[in-house]
Amino acid sequence: NTTCSVTTSRTPSFLMIRRPPRSTHCISSAASDVYKRQEEDDGQTFHEDAPIENGHFLTVKTSVLLIWLLAITHSFTSQMLADTLTVINLHLLVGYPALNSVYRFKRFFKYLKSAFIKHHYCSFCLSDVGMDQKVCPNESCRKNLTDSKEYFLELPLSSQLNALFAREDFRVGLKHRSHRVKKKENNIEDVYDCENYKTQFGMKSALNENNESHLSFIFNTDGIPIFKSSKTSIWPIFLMINELPFGMRKCRQNMLMCGLWFGKKKPEMNMFCNFFHQNLLTLQHGITIQPKGMDNSFKVHGYLYSVSCDIPARSLLMNMNQHNGESCCPKCLQTGKNLRTQTGGNVRIFPFHEDDSTGPKRDVNGMINDAKTSSAFGGHTRGIKGPSFLMFCPKFDPIQNVAIDIMHLLFLGLLRMMMKLWFNVSHSFQPFSLYRFLDIIDNRLIHVKPSHFITRMPRSIADSFKFWKAAEYRSWFFYYSVPCIADFMHPRYLYHYCALLEGIYLLNQSSISEDDVVKSERLLNYFVFMFPCLYGERYMTINMHSLLHLPDMVRKIGPLWSTSCFPFESANGDLLKLFHGTQFVDIQIINAVYVFQMLPSLSNITTGSPRANHLIDLLLRKKHSKHSAFYLCGKGYEKHISNDEIEMILKESGLPGCRFKFHSRAKIRGIMYHSLDYTRTQCRN
Secondary structure (H helix, E strand, O other): OOOEOOOOOOOOOOOOEOOOOOEEEOOOOOOOOHHHOEEEEOOEEEEOOOEOOOOOOOEHHHHHHHHHHHHHHOOOOHHHHHHHHHHHHHOOOOOOHHHOOHHHHHHHOHHHOOOOEEEEEEOOOOOEOOOOOOEOOOOOOOOEOOOOEEEEEEOOHHHHHHHHHOOHHHHHHOOHHHHOOOOOOOOEOOHHHOHHHHHHHOOOOOOOOOOEEEEEEEEEEOOEEOOOOOOOEEEEEEEEEOOOOHHHHOOHHHOEEEEEEEEOOOOOHHHHOHHHHHHHHHHHHOEEEOOOOOOOOEEEEEEEEEEOOOHHHHHHHHOEOOOOOOOOOOOEOOOOEEEEOOOOOEEEEOOOOOOOOOOOEOOHHHHHHHHHHHHHHOOOEOOEOOOOHHHHOOOOOOOOOEOOOHHHHHHHHHHHHHHHHHHOHHHOOOOOOOHHHHHHHHHHHHOOOOOOOOOOOOOOHHHHHHHOOHHHHHHHHHHHHHHHHOOOOOHHHHHHHHHHHHHHHHHOOOOEOHHHHHHHHHHHHHHHHHHHHHOOHHHOOHHHHHHHHHHHHHHHHOOHHHHOOHHHHHHHHHHOOOOOOOOOHHHHHHHHHHHHHHHHHHHHHHOOOHHHHHHHHHHOOOOOOOOOOOEEEOOOEOOOOOHHHHHHHHHHHOOOOOOOOEOOEEEEOOEEEEOOOOOOOOOOO
């Protein structure tokens, strides 16, 4: 294989990583001045800022923007978009060219196409190849590239950061860290309060008065199958910006998507992420961006803060053994042992070590030495198969800063396993089984009326359990489980389960004290220690062992909710709506993501009508701030109230007199409340 060394301060001489494939810039069609562009058709000239009809408040530019937003938000197919354009054009006395066809409509916004970069490689030896090469240049390969040349895509960070900094709400959001009001000064309330963040970034401002910005990212990648009849999948690379408020940082339009792998095989991570590593080295020293339409420029520094993935993706990124391999824990050097199951299979288990349940700990130098040994002799050394690009990222600790994701670990892992043990007929004779009470528990569950902040309604365990989403397991764990099962579960098993529940709850709060972390440590140690006695040694997998590392992880990098994969899984689901058909799926997705990132900033520039702005807010799903004190929903109405009630209201409010208007619903700090007069809500409380 063609190799070259990566030169960093922490790179030992033995470590070799494949050099990034040659890049080919594609689709860079930015116009010199997009706001003075004109469309011509049949000799007629249409100005973007002209009204769509004489006297109409909408301009051509605003009209096309609204149609595009509608199409992206509701995942229009090309035929749906063509029919919509035809219907709208028929309503106009004089049509304009942008609505004549889908082709002309897309040309109107041609400058929004992303300047992505194609990296070509040989699918046999993974060597980089040129776009026009027919034979692999690697002397040990020399395969014909007609059917074996593949590529992955890079979306430059600079263009995305330009789009983000052009938005006022984004620049205001970056001041969240310095303006937030903590509940308790010494508590952990976000990633900024943790040891590693303070060590890496200190008091550097996310956006200071000199327009210098210091950003930290949470990295995620995961495989997403896109066709039911094929093994083809996509692997996007997402970055979440920690310096934004959590409600903003998890939104799709505020995330950075810097790469996309498309193919039938899993990516070779060192090759796939090499361009990202180079971008990080550049961002470490800072890049200057000049958002369009602004006089000010910004000096932006960026650093990788954490990696949050499921276990298979994390193992690929760290270049270490998978969950069923020896020494597969990313935090410690416990090897585990192989257990033969009753059905003839094998499972890797991690018995509880009373003397040191989370040790011996891994360290960076040891990991690099293990990678050196594995590179020299092959195989793996203490679970490490070779070098990883994470070892050389500036200011990044490849052990402490790798998160254990609570969504895959607990909700889709341990909790799903425990519910199978409780409710599966094959375990009905075990003392922990709740199978004979399943009908009663189901009846309790489906009659629960959750509050509005729980997005998914409860579903039956017997009928829908295997189809539950992670959010449904989360709601069951925190809200439904104990009231539903407390009457039927033996106290020994109930107390054991509650130890897990309280231990996770303490680490998932909005404000976490050191006492909470210490208490959680004791509860989770008790839960793991007792599990083989109550359920059997066979279930002491890497997920069970990883519970023991959660308290220290919260101290180091942040609360469980701050490093969860929930926002990334939501973004992955959105990607599946951004392409139609089977041709050039990766390019369709890249362009659609870039357009969606650009549209919020464009909407601030192109619209001057409050009615149009209101529709744009709806299409972009702009919600009222969760921190706003009070927001009335729906149309107010008047009704008769007694004199005693009027006197009480005037007395409590201190007002001399006023007219009363009633609303059935109101949002207080983002939570919906409704009165008894509101009869439409039957399934929620």
